[in-house]
Amino acid sequence: MLPEFELLMPRTLPEALEMLAQRAPDVMPIAGGTNVIPDLRGGRYRPACLVNVAGLPELQGVRREDGVLVIGAGVTIAEVLEDPLVAQVAPVLREAARMLASPLVRNRATVAGNLANASPAADMAPPLLVLDAEVELASVEATRRVPLKDFFVHVRRTVRQPHELITAIRVPLPPETSRARFFKVALRKADAIAVVNGAVWVEMEDGVGSREYGVRSREYGVGSKEYGEGRCRAARIALGAVAPTPIRAYEAERALEGRTLTPEVIAEAARLAAEATRTIDDIRGSAAYRRVVTEVMVQRMLAEVGRME
Protein backbone atom coordinates (compact mmCIF):
# COMPACT_ATOMS: atom_id res chain seq x y z
CA MET A 1 0.00 0.00 0.00
CA LEU A 2 1.19 3.48 -0.76
CA PRO A 3 1.49 6.03 2.06
CA GLU A 4 -1.16 8.75 2.21
CA PHE A 5 -0.69 11.91 0.21
CA GLU A 6 -2.73 14.65 -1.33
CA LEU A 7 -2.87 14.55 -5.14
CA LEU A 8 -3.48 17.73 -7.10
CA MET A 9 -4.60 17.45 -10.73
CA PRO A 10 -3.86 20.71 -12.60
CA ARG A 11 -5.12 21.10 -16.17
CA THR A 12 -2.61 23.69 -17.33
CA LEU A 13 1.06 24.51 -16.72
CA PRO A 14 0.34 27.85 -14.94
CA GLU A 15 -2.05 26.01 -12.60
CA ALA A 16 0.61 23.37 -11.89
CA LEU A 17 3.29 26.00 -11.15
CA GLU A 18 0.89 27.82 -8.82
CA MET A 19 0.22 24.58 -6.93
CA LEU A 20 3.93 23.78 -6.64
CA ALA A 21 4.61 27.30 -5.32
CA GLN A 22 1.83 27.08 -2.75
CA ARG A 23 2.80 23.64 -1.47
CA ALA A 24 6.61 23.88 -1.60
CA PRO A 25 8.76 22.50 -0.12
CA ASP A 26 6.68 19.45 0.85
CA VAL A 27 5.53 18.70 -2.70
CA MET A 28 6.66 16.55 -5.60
CA PRO A 29 5.65 16.49 -9.26
CA ILE A 30 4.57 13.12 -10.68
CA ALA A 31 4.37 12.30 -14.40
CA GLY A 32 4.93 8.70 -15.53
CA GLY A 33 5.40 7.64 -11.92
CA THR A 34 7.85 4.88 -12.78
CA ASN A 35 10.34 6.20 -10.21
CA VAL A 36 8.05 8.21 -7.93
CA ILE A 37 5.64 5.36 -7.13
CA PRO A 38 8.30 2.77 -6.17
CA ASP A 39 10.08 5.48 -4.14
CA LEU A 40 6.86 6.34 -2.28
CA ARG A 41 6.25 2.68 -1.62
CA GLY A 42 9.83 2.12 -0.49
CA GLY A 43 9.74 5.16 1.78
CA ARG A 44 12.45 7.16 0.05
CA TYR A 45 10.12 10.16 -0.10
CA ARG A 46 7.11 11.13 2.03
CA PRO A 47 5.80 14.30 0.39
CA ALA A 48 2.50 15.58 1.78
CA CYS A 49 1.43 16.47 -1.72
CA LEU A 50 1.93 15.28 -5.30
CA VAL A 51 1.12 17.39 -8.36
CA ASN A 52 0.19 15.32 -11.41
CA VAL A 53 1.87 16.83 -14.47
CA ALA A 54 1.27 13.88 -16.81
CA GLY A 55 -0.71 15.02 -19.82
CA LEU A 56 -0.26 18.78 -19.34
CA PRO A 57 -0.71 20.13 -22.88
CA GLU A 58 2.21 22.61 -22.62
CA LEU A 59 4.68 19.78 -21.94
CA GLN A 60 3.88 17.58 -24.95
CA GLY A 61 5.74 17.05 -28.19
CA VAL A 62 9.17 17.13 -29.78
CA ARG A 63 9.93 20.08 -32.04
CA ARG A 64 12.74 21.97 -33.77
CA GLU A 65 13.11 25.59 -32.75
CA ASP A 66 15.92 27.91 -33.95
CA GLY A 67 18.64 25.30 -34.13
CA VAL A 68 17.45 23.49 -31.00
CA LEU A 69 15.68 20.17 -30.57
CA VAL A 70 13.09 20.81 -27.86
CA ILE A 71 11.80 17.76 -26.01
CA GLY A 72 8.76 18.62 -23.91
CA ALA A 73 8.94 17.43 -20.33
CA GLY A 74 5.88 15.25 -20.90
CA VAL A 75 7.50 13.30 -23.73
CA THR A 76 7.87 9.63 -22.86
CA ILE A 77 10.85 7.41 -23.60
CA ALA A 78 8.63 5.46 -26.06
CA GLU A 79 7.84 8.71 -27.90
CA VAL A 80 11.56 9.49 -28.20
CA LEU A 81 12.03 6.03 -29.65
CA GLU A 82 9.31 6.59 -32.25
CA ASP A 83 9.97 10.24 -33.11
CA PRO A 84 11.25 10.80 -36.68
CA LEU A 85 12.91 14.14 -35.82
CA VAL A 86 14.91 12.55 -32.99
CA ALA A 87 15.95 9.72 -35.31
CA GLN A 88 17.13 12.26 -37.85
CA VAL A 89 18.97 14.83 -35.74
CA ALA A 90 19.94 13.01 -32.53
CA PRO A 91 19.91 9.23 -33.09
CA VAL A 92 22.05 8.69 -29.98
CA LEU A 93 18.95 9.56 -27.91
CA ARG A 94 17.12 6.76 -29.66
CA GLU A 95 19.93 4.33 -28.85
CA ALA A 96 19.64 5.16 -25.15
CA ALA A 97 15.83 5.11 -25.14
CA ARG A 98 15.88 1.62 -26.59
CA MET A 99 18.02 0.39 -23.69
CA LEU A 100 16.04 2.06 -20.90
CA ALA A 101 14.09 -0.35 -18.68
CA SER A 102 11.36 -2.18 -20.64
CA PRO A 103 8.63 -1.27 -23.15
CA LEU A 104 6.07 -1.23 -20.32
CA VAL A 105 8.11 1.37 -18.42
CA ARG A 106 9.06 3.31 -21.56
CA ASN A 107 5.38 3.92 -22.30
CA ARG A 108 5.05 5.89 -19.04
CA ALA A 109 8.52 7.15 -18.10
CA THR A 110 9.49 10.61 -19.36
CA VAL A 111 12.90 11.96 -20.38
CA ALA A 112 12.47 14.81 -17.89
CA GLY A 113 11.64 12.35 -15.12
CA ASN A 114 14.72 10.27 -15.89
CA LEU A 115 16.82 13.41 -15.31
CA ALA A 116 14.81 14.76 -12.35
CA ASN A 117 15.17 11.44 -10.54
CA ALA A 118 18.96 11.94 -10.73
CA SER A 119 19.96 8.33 -10.52
CA PRO A 120 23.70 8.02 -11.24
CA ALA A 121 22.71 5.32 -13.75
CA ALA A 122 20.00 7.31 -15.60
CA ASP A 123 20.20 6.07 -19.19
CA MET A 124 19.15 9.35 -20.84
CA ALA A 125 21.78 11.39 -18.99
CA PRO A 126 24.98 10.42 -20.89
CA PRO A 127 23.59 11.04 -24.40
CA LEU A 128 22.04 14.34 -23.32
CA LEU A 129 25.32 15.33 -21.64
CA VAL A 130 27.37 14.71 -24.78
CA LEU A 131 24.80 16.66 -26.82
CA ASP A 132 25.29 19.56 -24.39
CA ALA A 133 21.59 19.70 -23.50
CA GLU A 134 19.99 22.25 -21.21
CA VAL A 135 17.18 21.68 -18.72
CA GLU A 136 14.42 24.28 -18.75
CA LEU A 137 13.01 24.90 -15.27
CA ALA A 138 9.88 26.98 -14.74
CA SER A 139 8.28 28.43 -11.64
CA VAL A 140 5.64 31.08 -11.01
CA GLU A 141 8.46 33.62 -10.75
CA ALA A 142 10.72 32.81 -13.68
CA THR A 143 11.98 30.36 -16.25
CA ARG A 144 15.65 29.44 -16.26
CA ARG A 145 17.87 27.14 -18.29
CA VAL A 146 20.55 25.04 -16.66
CA PRO A 147 23.21 23.17 -18.64
CA LEU A 148 22.71 19.49 -17.89
CA LYS A 149 26.36 19.24 -16.79
CA ASP A 150 25.45 21.60 -13.90
CA PHE A 151 22.03 20.07 -13.18
CA PHE A 152 23.04 17.06 -11.08
CA VAL A 153 24.31 17.83 -7.57
CA HIS A 154 24.60 14.44 -5.92
CA VAL A 155 22.89 11.05 -5.87
CA ARG A 156 19.19 11.86 -6.35
CA ARG A 157 19.81 15.58 -5.94
CA THR A 158 19.57 18.24 -8.62
CA VAL A 159 19.48 22.05 -8.72
CA ARG A 160 15.70 21.92 -9.23
CA GLN A 161 13.93 23.70 -6.37
CA PRO A 162 10.73 22.16 -4.96
CA HIS A 163 8.57 24.90 -6.52
CA GLU A 164 10.18 24.42 -9.94
CA LEU A 165 9.13 22.08 -12.72
CA ILE A 166 11.16 20.81 -15.66
CA THR A 167 9.24 22.02 -18.70
CA ALA A 168 11.60 20.95 -21.52
CA ILE A 169 14.96 19.51 -22.44
CA ARG A 170 16.75 21.65 -25.04
CA VAL A 171 19.32 19.99 -27.29
CA PRO A 172 21.38 22.17 -29.66
CA LEU A 173 21.23 20.53 -33.09
CA PRO A 174 24.57 18.77 -33.53
CA PRO A 175 26.70 19.77 -36.55
CA GLU A 176 26.65 17.57 -39.66
CA THR A 177 30.22 16.43 -39.08
CA SER A 178 29.50 15.06 -35.60
CA ARG A 179 28.76 11.50 -34.60
CA ALA A 180 27.73 9.94 -31.28
CA ARG A 181 27.24 6.53 -29.73
CA PHE A 182 25.62 5.27 -26.51
CA PHE A 183 26.62 2.18 -24.59
CA LYS A 184 25.17 0.31 -21.64
CA VAL A 185 26.55 -2.66 -19.78
CA ALA A 186 24.04 -4.29 -17.42
CA LEU A 187 23.39 -7.70 -15.90
CA ARG A 188 20.90 -8.47 -18.67
CA LYS A 189 20.01 -6.89 -21.98
CA ALA A 190 16.68 -5.40 -20.97
CA ASP A 191 14.83 -4.22 -17.88
CA ALA A 192 18.08 -3.72 -15.98
CA ILE A 193 19.94 -0.87 -14.31
CA ALA A 194 23.31 -0.03 -15.85
CA VAL A 195 26.52 -1.31 -14.28
CA VAL A 196 28.15 1.32 -16.47
CA ASN A 197 26.60 3.43 -19.22
CA GLY A 198 27.92 6.28 -21.28
CA ALA A 199 28.06 8.16 -24.53
CA VAL A 200 30.77 9.55 -26.75
CA TRP A 201 30.43 12.39 -29.24
CA VAL A 202 32.98 13.75 -31.68
CA GLU A 203 32.86 16.57 -34.18
CA MET A 204 35.27 16.13 -37.06
CA GLU A 205 36.91 18.95 -38.98
CA ASP A 206 35.11 20.09 -42.14
CA GLY A 207 36.12 18.37 -45.34
CA VAL A 208 37.69 15.38 -43.69
CA GLY A 209 35.61 12.55 -42.38
CA SER A 210 33.62 13.23 -45.51
CA ARG A 211 31.47 10.63 -47.22
CA GLU A 212 34.31 9.61 -49.52
CA TYR A 213 36.79 9.41 -46.71
CA GLY A 214 34.33 7.60 -44.46
CA VAL A 215 33.95 4.78 -46.98
CA ARG A 216 37.69 4.43 -47.29
CA SER A 217 38.30 4.38 -43.57
CA ARG A 218 35.61 1.75 -43.07
CA GLU A 219 37.24 -0.49 -45.64
CA TYR A 220 40.58 -0.33 -43.90
CA GLY A 221 39.21 -0.35 -40.37
CA VAL A 222 40.76 0.77 -37.13
CA GLY A 223 44.52 0.63 -36.96
CA SER A 224 45.21 0.82 -40.65
CA LYS A 225 47.49 3.56 -41.97
CA GLU A 226 44.70 5.32 -43.83
CA TYR A 227 42.36 5.26 -40.88
CA GLY A 228 41.72 8.40 -38.89
CA GLU A 229 43.28 11.10 -41.03
CA GLY A 230 40.30 13.27 -40.18
CA ARG A 231 41.00 15.40 -37.14
CA CYS A 232 38.67 15.73 -34.22
CA ARG A 233 37.58 19.33 -33.64
CA ALA A 234 35.62 18.76 -30.44
CA ALA A 235 34.73 15.77 -28.28
CA ARG A 236 32.48 14.98 -25.35
CA ILE A 237 32.40 11.85 -23.22
CA ALA A 238 29.79 11.20 -20.53
CA LEU A 239 29.59 8.30 -18.11
CA GLY A 240 26.93 6.95 -15.77
CA ALA A 241 26.87 4.65 -12.72
CA VAL A 242 30.56 5.37 -12.06
CA ALA A 243 30.19 8.41 -9.75
CA PRO A 244 27.50 9.96 -7.50
CA THR A 245 26.07 11.68 -10.59
CA PRO A 246 26.38 11.17 -14.33
CA ILE A 247 29.70 12.84 -15.25
CA ARG A 248 31.66 14.26 -18.13
CA ALA A 249 35.23 13.01 -18.64
CA TYR A 250 36.78 16.39 -19.49
CA GLU A 251 40.43 15.33 -19.59
CA ALA A 252 39.63 12.46 -21.92
CA GLU A 253 37.78 14.91 -24.18
CA ARG A 254 40.81 17.24 -24.29
CA ALA A 255 43.02 14.31 -25.28
CA LEU A 256 40.94 13.95 -28.45
CA GLU A 257 40.52 17.55 -29.50
CA GLY A 258 42.66 18.62 -32.44
CA ARG A 259 43.97 15.09 -32.79
CA THR A 260 43.59 12.38 -35.39
CA LEU A 261 41.61 9.49 -33.91
CA THR A 262 44.37 6.90 -34.13
CA PRO A 263 44.20 3.78 -31.97
CA GLU A 264 46.86 5.33 -29.70
CA VAL A 265 44.93 8.57 -29.21
CA ILE A 266 41.73 6.61 -28.56
CA ALA A 267 43.45 4.34 -26.05
CA GLU A 268 44.81 7.32 -24.13
CA ALA A 269 41.39 9.01 -24.03
CA ALA A 270 39.80 5.77 -22.80
CA ARG A 271 42.41 5.51 -20.03
CA LEU A 272 41.69 9.10 -18.97
CA ALA A 273 37.93 8.41 -19.02
CA ALA A 274 38.42 5.50 -16.62
CA GLU A 275 40.52 7.80 -14.41
CA ALA A 276 37.66 10.31 -14.26
CA THR A 277 35.40 7.77 -12.53
CA ARG A 278 34.77 7.49 -8.79
CA THR A 279 33.37 3.99 -8.78
CA ILE A 280 32.00 2.03 -5.84
CA ASP A 281 31.32 -1.66 -5.15
CA ASP A 282 27.63 -2.50 -5.16
CA ILE A 283 25.22 -5.31 -5.89
CA ARG A 284 25.65 -4.90 -9.65
CA GLY A 285 29.43 -4.77 -9.91
CA SER A 286 32.70 -3.95 -8.20
CA ALA A 287 34.46 -0.61 -8.42
CA ALA A 288 37.41 -2.25 -10.18
CA TYR A 289 35.14 -3.94 -12.74
CA ARG A 290 33.40 -0.66 -13.50
CA ARG A 291 36.71 1.08 -14.18
CA VAL A 292 37.83 -1.65 -16.56
CA VAL A 293 34.49 -1.70 -18.37
CA THR A 294 34.55 2.08 -18.68
CA GLU A 295 37.94 2.02 -20.38
CA VAL A 296 37.02 -0.82 -22.74
CA MET A 297 33.65 0.62 -23.72
CA VAL A 298 34.93 4.17 -24.27
CA GLN A 299 37.70 2.75 -26.44
CA ARG A 300 35.19 0.74 -28.50
CA MET A 301 32.73 3.59 -28.89
CA LEU A 302 35.44 6.03 -29.98
CA ALA A 303 36.68 3.52 -32.53
CA GLU A 304 33.10 3.23 -33.80
CA VAL A 305 32.48 6.95 -34.15
CA GLY A 306 35.84 7.17 -35.91
CA ARG A 307 34.52 4.69 -38.48
CA MET A 308 31.08 6.30 -38.90
CA GLU A 309 30.28 8.57 -41.84
Place this chain on the structure above:
Amino acid sequence: MEPKLITLKVNGRTHQVALKPNVTLLRALRDLGYTDVKNGCEKGDCGACAVLLNGRAVNSCLVLAWQADGAEITTAAGLGTVDRPHPIQEALADSGGVQCGFCIPGIVVAAKALLDRNPNPTEEEIREAISGNLCRCTGYTLIVEGIQRAVQRVGEGGGQ
Protein backbone atom coordinates in the same frame (compact mmCIF):
# COMPACT_ATOMS: atom_id res chain seq x y z
CA MET B 1 -7.06 12.63 1.71
CA GLU B 2 -10.60 12.43 0.41
CA PRO B 3 -11.84 9.88 -2.11
CA LYS B 4 -12.85 11.26 -5.50
CA LEU B 5 -15.32 9.81 -7.98
CA ILE B 6 -13.48 8.76 -11.13
CA THR B 7 -14.44 6.92 -14.31
CA LEU B 8 -12.60 3.79 -15.41
CA LYS B 9 -13.55 2.29 -18.78
CA VAL B 10 -12.41 -1.30 -18.56
CA ASN B 11 -12.89 -3.84 -21.36
CA GLY B 12 -15.77 -1.77 -22.70
CA ARG B 13 -17.55 -1.38 -19.36
CA THR B 14 -17.73 1.98 -17.59
CA HIS B 15 -17.23 2.07 -13.81
CA GLN B 16 -17.73 5.05 -11.53
CA VAL B 17 -15.67 4.51 -8.40
CA ALA B 18 -14.76 6.65 -5.42
CA LEU B 19 -11.03 6.22 -4.78
CA LYS B 20 -8.41 7.81 -2.58
CA PRO B 21 -5.43 9.36 -4.40
CA ASN B 22 -2.95 6.73 -3.21
CA VAL B 23 -4.76 3.84 -4.91
CA THR B 24 -2.91 2.46 -7.93
CA LEU B 25 -4.69 1.41 -11.09
CA LEU B 26 -3.64 -2.18 -10.30
CA ARG B 27 -5.42 -2.16 -6.93
CA ALA B 28 -8.46 -0.40 -8.36
CA LEU B 29 -8.82 -2.97 -11.16
CA ARG B 30 -8.45 -5.95 -8.86
CA ASP B 31 -11.00 -4.48 -6.43
CA LEU B 32 -13.41 -4.11 -9.34
CA GLY B 33 -13.01 -7.84 -10.01
CA TYR B 34 -10.45 -7.73 -12.82
CA THR B 35 -8.26 -10.28 -11.08
CA ASP B 36 -6.65 -11.35 -14.36
CA VAL B 37 -4.46 -8.29 -13.69
CA LYS B 38 -1.84 -9.87 -11.43
CA ASN B 39 -0.02 -8.24 -8.54
CA GLY B 40 3.58 -9.43 -8.81
CA CYS B 41 6.37 -7.08 -7.71
CA GLU B 42 4.37 -3.86 -7.46
CA LYS B 43 7.35 -1.81 -8.61
CA GLY B 44 7.38 -2.12 -12.38
CA ASP B 45 9.90 -4.94 -12.68
CA CYS B 46 7.75 -7.99 -13.51
CA GLY B 47 4.99 -6.89 -15.92
CA ALA B 48 2.36 -9.22 -14.43
CA CYS B 49 0.02 -6.24 -13.95
CA ALA B 50 0.32 -4.99 -17.55
CA VAL B 51 -2.80 -3.50 -19.12
CA LEU B 52 -3.44 -1.44 -22.23
CA LEU B 53 -3.96 2.19 -21.22
CA ASN B 54 -5.32 4.10 -24.21
CA GLY B 55 -3.73 1.44 -26.43
CA ARG B 56 -0.28 1.40 -24.81
CA ALA B 57 0.96 -1.42 -22.58
CA VAL B 58 1.87 -0.16 -19.12
CA ASN B 59 2.48 -1.53 -15.64
CA SER B 60 -0.78 -0.73 -13.83
CA CYS B 61 1.09 -0.77 -10.49
CA LEU B 62 2.92 2.39 -11.62
CA VAL B 63 -0.19 4.37 -12.53
CA LEU B 64 -2.29 6.17 -9.95
CA ALA B 65 -5.96 5.42 -10.53
CA TRP B 66 -6.73 9.15 -10.67
CA GLN B 67 -4.25 9.43 -13.55
CA ALA B 68 -6.36 6.91 -15.49
CA ASP B 69 -9.61 8.84 -14.94
CA GLY B 70 -11.54 8.62 -18.21
CA ALA B 71 -8.98 6.42 -19.96
CA GLU B 72 -9.72 3.28 -21.98
CA ILE B 73 -8.26 0.25 -20.21
CA THR B 74 -7.99 -3.26 -21.64
CA THR B 75 -6.94 -6.27 -19.60
CA ALA B 76 -6.06 -9.75 -20.88
CA ALA B 77 -9.61 -10.91 -20.09
CA GLY B 78 -10.89 -8.07 -22.26
CA LEU B 79 -9.02 -9.50 -25.23
CA GLY B 80 -10.48 -12.97 -24.95
CA THR B 81 -11.97 -15.52 -22.57
CA VAL B 82 -11.67 -19.29 -22.13
CA ASP B 83 -14.69 -19.76 -24.43
CA ARG B 84 -13.58 -17.19 -26.97
CA PRO B 85 -9.82 -16.81 -26.66
CA HIS B 86 -7.83 -14.21 -28.51
CA PRO B 87 -5.43 -15.81 -31.04
CA ILE B 88 -2.50 -14.83 -28.79
CA GLN B 89 -4.07 -16.61 -25.82
CA GLU B 90 -4.97 -19.67 -27.86
CA ALA B 91 -1.51 -19.91 -29.44
CA LEU B 92 0.23 -19.55 -26.07
CA ALA B 93 -1.83 -22.43 -24.71
CA ASP B 94 -1.29 -24.58 -27.81
CA SER B 95 2.47 -23.99 -27.66
CA GLY B 96 2.79 -25.03 -24.03
CA GLY B 97 3.89 -21.52 -23.20
CA VAL B 98 1.67 -21.45 -20.12
CA GLN B 99 2.98 -23.24 -17.05
CA CYS B 100 1.98 -21.68 -13.71
CA GLY B 101 0.26 -18.97 -15.76
CA PHE B 102 0.86 -16.03 -13.42
CA CYS B 103 2.83 -13.97 -15.96
CA ILE B 104 0.57 -14.82 -18.90
CA PRO B 105 -2.04 -12.03 -18.66
CA GLY B 106 0.79 -9.49 -18.74
CA ILE B 107 2.52 -11.31 -21.60
CA VAL B 108 -0.73 -11.39 -23.59
CA VAL B 109 -1.14 -7.64 -23.12
CA ALA B 110 2.49 -6.91 -24.10
CA ALA B 111 2.19 -9.16 -27.16
CA LYS B 112 -1.10 -7.53 -28.19
CA ALA B 113 0.53 -4.08 -27.96
CA LEU B 114 3.36 -5.33 -30.18
CA LEU B 115 1.11 -6.89 -32.83
CA ASP B 116 -1.10 -3.79 -32.95
CA ARG B 117 1.94 -1.77 -34.09
CA ASN B 118 3.92 -4.46 -35.85
CA PRO B 119 1.82 -7.35 -37.22
CA ASN B 120 4.85 -9.27 -38.46
CA PRO B 121 7.56 -9.04 -35.80
CA THR B 122 10.90 -10.84 -35.82
CA GLU B 123 11.84 -13.12 -32.93
CA GLU B 124 14.09 -10.37 -31.59
CA GLU B 125 11.24 -7.85 -31.70
CA ILE B 126 9.01 -10.30 -29.82
CA ARG B 127 11.70 -10.83 -27.17
CA GLU B 128 12.13 -7.09 -26.82
CA ALA B 129 8.37 -6.52 -26.53
CA ILE B 130 8.08 -8.95 -23.61
CA SER B 131 11.38 -7.94 -21.99
CA GLY B 132 9.48 -6.24 -19.17
CA ASN B 133 7.52 -9.42 -18.39
CA LEU B 134 9.19 -11.92 -16.11
CA CYS B 135 8.33 -15.63 -16.33
CA ARG B 136 9.94 -17.83 -13.72
CA CYS B 137 8.80 -21.16 -15.22
CA THR B 138 9.48 -21.48 -18.91
CA GLY B 139 12.70 -19.82 -19.95
CA TYR B 140 10.57 -17.91 -22.49
CA THR B 141 11.25 -20.23 -25.45
CA LEU B 142 7.71 -21.63 -25.61
CA ILE B 143 6.21 -18.20 -24.91
CA VAL B 144 8.09 -16.73 -27.87
CA GLU B 145 7.00 -19.69 -30.00
CA GLY B 146 3.41 -19.11 -28.91
CA ILE B 147 3.51 -15.49 -29.98
CA GLN B 148 5.10 -16.50 -33.31
CA ARG B 149 2.29 -19.01 -33.81
CA ALA B 150 -0.27 -16.26 -33.10
CA VAL B 151 1.43 -14.05 -35.69
CA GLN B 152 1.13 -16.86 -38.25
CA ARG B 153 -2.52 -17.54 -37.49
CA VAL B 154 -3.52 -13.89 -37.59
CA GLY B 155 -1.59 -13.58 -40.87
CA GLU B 156 -3.63 -16.46 -42.25
CA GLY B 157 -6.84 -14.68 -41.27
CA GLY B 158 -7.39 -16.74 -38.12
CA GLY B 159 -8.31 -13.86 -35.85
CA GLN B 160 -8.74 -10.15 -35.30
